[in-house]
Amino acid sequence: MKCIWRCVQKEGLATFYKDDDEVRRPVRRAEALPLGPMDKVDDVWLDVIAESPAGAKVRAFMDYVTTTWVEGRQFGPEVWNLFGNPGHQTNNDVEGWNHKINKLVRKSHPNVFEVVKLFQREQSKSPSNGSEQTGQPHPGRESTGILTPACSH
Template sequence: MSIDVEELKSAWGHPLFRVGEYLYCVDKSKGERLYCRCIRGKSDNCGARAIVDKVDFEIAVLRAIEEIFPMAEIRGCNFHFTQALWRKVQHEGLSGLYGSDPALERYIKGVMALSLVPLHRLDDAWLEVEAESPGVGFVGHEKLVRFKDYFIRTWMDNDTIFPRSLWNHHGNLGVRTTNHLEGWHSSLNKKIKSAHVNIYELISHLKKEEHDQRLQRVLLDAGNPPRPPKRKYKILND
């Protein structure tokens, strides 16, 4: 039986401030029902009780977490947040102007940085960023207006499907992205070296991953400090 590696889903946790995987599942489907099964497996089989869940902004995942862990604090991946904004910049044809217009570049970066502003100051911060926006004389003014409308409608309005608390990371001293998860999947793909793999070979790889994770947990329990973050990330956090 051949498995598409892209069909592999994994649920992760943060024991002792170190990221580690809890659960693997393979399924061709997507959607809320599948994610509910995965999250229930994380809860029932691993004893995991979500307090904070880091996710991308897939609506089916958000609804599944809310169903299984109604009291969980859900935060979206900050990388996916800024990536969504940048895709809109590209979609509106502003990316070419971004590199040549300092005012536009400063404005877009300011919008992206709103995820790090205290929630109670978000409206004021948005007005401050908006005050520095390129004016009517800007060559891409109409495109920029459409970008602003998108940002307000999708991320700022009170009735948006992505509430501010979902994408705001002020005060979050832990991970702000799901890049560690995507990095793990990328690493596994390189080890397997094939887009399609026999299921028994995949299980063999996952058993080795589990063994490595258990070993890391033993070391942490024995008092070994977790691997320190790279210097550039430490500077950003400070």
């Protein structure tokens, strides 16, 4: 998860992550939280906290994961947990589409009219009317409509 790595960098842990298994382990376990059962997230994260090394930087990282992801109201496990999700577990399809659109635009800041025309052209080329990809969240989950936050500590 990019947000986890951004927090590692913001807290000054990137060098420690590369050189120290004791720092790398809790970061990797934080990145793996979405892959485990949702009802185990709290217990797993408490174990990670108990086993993590001491230090203000590590503590700030752990606090970020706890408050934003594990206990977070906007980004709680019901939003980001992938365990048992039969759908996509990556955003590679979105990244590929974004790359294609960027190549077609050929400039860094197109105006809204150019973007709308581009989207209309792309939609007219598509054999689909979009009905099979509804954009709805995974069943049983509510969409927050909010982008992931940056490290807040």
